[in-house]
């Protein structure tokens with residue numbers, strides 16, 4: 001994106017993209033299950049974490065969703081909106097997105113060189129010397145668009161942070177996987193429900209009970225623990241809160257997010273000869289309903305009027321605020337994005353030029369910005385890449 005806009009802004013300028021990957025655009029190809037969720041209908045700074053909302057907004061508004069849609073439509077890749085607000089190519093194929101970007105690069109006069117991993121970028125009197133096992137190249141301006149650390153086999157293995165640090169940048173105190181599945185102890189009853197998915201709400205709570213973050217959406221039980229959009233979305237908030245406040249931070253799940261706690265209690269209290277399992281089956285997958293009853297110490301087939309008050313309370317708690325004893329996360333290979341990175345305070349956001357090193361520009365996931373699931377991370381990449389590209393070529 002940066003190279004395309006640099007080339008379009010100053011036709012004839014010498015622009016080279018050096019990419020260490022043997023195969024370009026891996027993340028575009030794997031995104032959205034191979035369909036590439038290019039952006040979202042409603043993008044604003046509140047869908048992101050990391051740097052301040054005001055800083056993120058400044059960049060996002062320079063290349064908004066409408067511009068992204070026009071940009072791709074002009075490249076022959078019209079986007080369609082799905083009910084969730086996510087925008088995909090009408091082709092339903094990520095290949096069309098990648099091919100369009102590669103064609104646009106070539107048309108803009110960009111030379112794509114790969115595999116050319118960059119090991120060092122050194123400031124010189126006239127600009128920079130960029131070097132790797134392939135040799136070296138002098139450039140008056142450099143855009144670092146190396147991504148973060150998620151999915152390292154794609155080529156984004158975190159080396160970009162070292163390049164930025166060597167040119168005077170700092171990193172946020174923590175860089176950790178975000179949009180990442182979470183693990184439970186192996187013997188946790190939810191691990192036996194692999195494949196079951198349902199809509200839940202998840203809340204991160206501090207030791208004192210204060211709610212720190214909440215997400216709603218689908219949760220997927222897996223053999224290792226938890227995945228699905230709601231889990232991925234809450235993961236960065238849970239992990240960040242744990243890093244900041246320690247292991248006392250809790251993740252709670254409400255399996256019946258459409259009902260108030262009192263409504264659930266009243267529903268169970270009014271069962272009469274009906275069983276908890278029958279009541280729950282209307283609301284949850286059968287196996288999950290049984291497992292929650294058993295974990296709460298309640299016979300799922302017992303008539304409701306025989307349930308003691310304590311049992312009913314226990315079941316109600318399991319249904320509406322069950323603590324999940326998260327044991328870890330699945331790591332960089334399973335993460336969709338990186339939390340943390342280069343603080344936006346170290347960049348001039350009107351140009352994405354480094355305040356630490358003149359002539360250096362930074363964009364994309366390398367920066368301390370990570371978005372929710374739904375196309376937000378690509379929109380950040382398009383917007384920040386656009387700003388870096390048009391600015392770098394103007395110098």
Ligand SMILES: Cc1cc2nc3c(=O)[nH]c(=O)nc-3n(C[C@H](O)[C@H](O)[C@H](O)COP(=O)(O)OP(=O)(O)OC[C@H]3O[C@@H](n4cnc5c(N)ncnc54)[C@H](O)[C@@H]3O)c2cc1C
Nearest residue numbers: 019020027031032037118146147155156364365375377378
């Ligand atoms: C499985 C998965 C699914 C995703 N799905 C979506 C989605 O549907 N929607 C969405 O919005 N976001 C999605 N994301 C996130 C999104 O892909 C990234 O946020 C986005 O690609 C970041 O763009 P970037 O250009 O900053 O970095 P990247 O896309 O990571 O690109 C960085 C490039 O720099 C190259 N590079 C790195 N270091 C060097 C070096 N030292 N020398 C030379 N080259 C180097 C890499 O090879 C790579 O090609 C997904 C991510 C993953 C992992």
